[in-house]
Amino acid sequence: MSSCTLPPPVYPRGYRTSRGEHPTERFCSVTTPTALTLPQATGRFGDFTVIDVRTPGEYASGHVPGAHNIPLDRIDEAAPALGSAAARGPLLIVCASGARSAKGCERLAALGVEAATLEGGTSAWAAAGHPVERPAGARTPWPMDRQVRLAAGSLVALGFTAGLVWPPAHWLSGLIGAGLVFSATTNTCAMAALLSRLPRNRPPKDAVPLQETLRRLAGRGRPGE
Template identity: 65%
Template sequence: MPTPNTATAVSSALTADQLRSRLEQLTVIDVRSPGEYASGHVPGAHNIPLDRLKQALPALRDAAGRGELAVVCASGSRSQTACKQLAEAGIPAATLIGGTSAWTAAGNPVNRPAGARRVWAMDRQVRLVAGSLVAVGVLLDLAVPGLRWVSAAVGGGLVFSALSNTCAMGNLLGRLPFNRGTASCDLDTTLAALKR
């Protein structure tokens, strides 16, 4: 087994058209929150939220031994992060360029469990919360001088998020009940399916 932090696998990228034409040959992993996944996912995709990817490495290694993996998220950012983590563990995977947004924009179908409600994509949720915190910090600074530093801290966090390609706010939002869906990710069932 490869040692962590040793990139022994190569990650690649697929367009929505390439994924569609190879969908039957690929094992698709959706790394979004269970709520995002339930609101519409690539047909046949398995949900393994990014924050639980390390737990899934043995099953993903088994699945990659039988065929190629494709990793999907909303826009492609989280799937790139997942592919990097997989490559460091010696598991090759391809990311879907543009994520499910590109998939649906190309006119491809999504599966949605009956009764599932739509959840905003995580990047949209982060923009709403960050923008709200900045606006509230600026407005409250008019009444209580010094609160503008809340806005400055949010701005600094967004810069750090972009530079490190991580998102603490997204991780926190992903843990909220509405992002967990009506039935949260049953990781054990997903991992068992991947080992077959």
Template identity: 65%
Template sequence: MAPLTALTADQAHSRLHELIVIDVRTPGEHASGHLPGAHNIPLDHLDAALPALKAAADRGDLLIVCASGARSARACRRLADQGVTAATLTGGTTAWIQRGHDTHRPAGTRTPWAMDRQVRLTAGSLVLAGLIAGQRWNAARRLSAGVAGGLVLSALTNTCGMAAILARLPHNRPRTTDLEATLAALAG
């Protein structure tokens, strides 16, 4: 197996039958639509999944997927630090969908909002609350300034602290049984 670093949506589509796809988005994002056959291991569970991912990488090439490619690139770097070679999907599921490739959604699953939508709602709500409360208490305007500063930092560093916090909410967390089943399938 040749080491991979990045695949475009079209390259991944043509090789999907031979790739082991790991989706590092939250369970809610994964449920909203994922690459066919993708296993969901949220980014914050990557270290716990390392033994299963090493076993899977011994059997085939790993493709790490997220919404835009930022989290999957981070996951690939973390895996590389542990001696596991994996590729990232350039542009993530967004590019996959834009290229017209199919996604799968679990039947009967309520689809939570995508993480970027959750971040926009939370950031907008906090800014609005800070501005409204600032009409009465000037210090409340600091909330709006703090959120604005966080959004600028997020753009400059291509990370998102608010998404990291929101990912810890119950609807964004994997059920223990789901994660255990995924790890068992990958290890086997």
């Protein structure tokens, strides 16, 4: 693999990878997520195995051509197959906006699998005029972050309104606020995990099963190879 010309991220003094290399010595040795802009990614798009970590419903509504769907909450299970794919070439993790893909990269780095995240995600990809793939007749669910905002806002409004009649209901608004603070502090989102289980966010009947996706990744980097 040729050396990477992308600007390297900043690392602590004396930082070394598990291979004993400095992170800038080799692109695929980076254990802290590398964020690529859309021009940087498209300039060498053919080099990447693309992993979409959105829910199956979001993925079916439109995804980067050739991307494999591995929901964020299944990353640990997929790590061995992703490690096999990463050994053959770089991984590019995408989501709707770049937030979940960054989390996925961080988790993979902790498991010893190196990957880059796409800034702006699928939204930036589509906004730039690049094509997206979607099954015929696929539904278009809202992005998960939008679903979370709707659910959290609705519960806060419900707690406030109900509290006008029954004051203890104000605790609901307070609990949701505390949950959002905890989510930001820990960089996790329990509400997103719950919403991902709703029928509209689950795989369509004709979706490729996760185990088949993992088999493909373990054996070859991209569909059709």
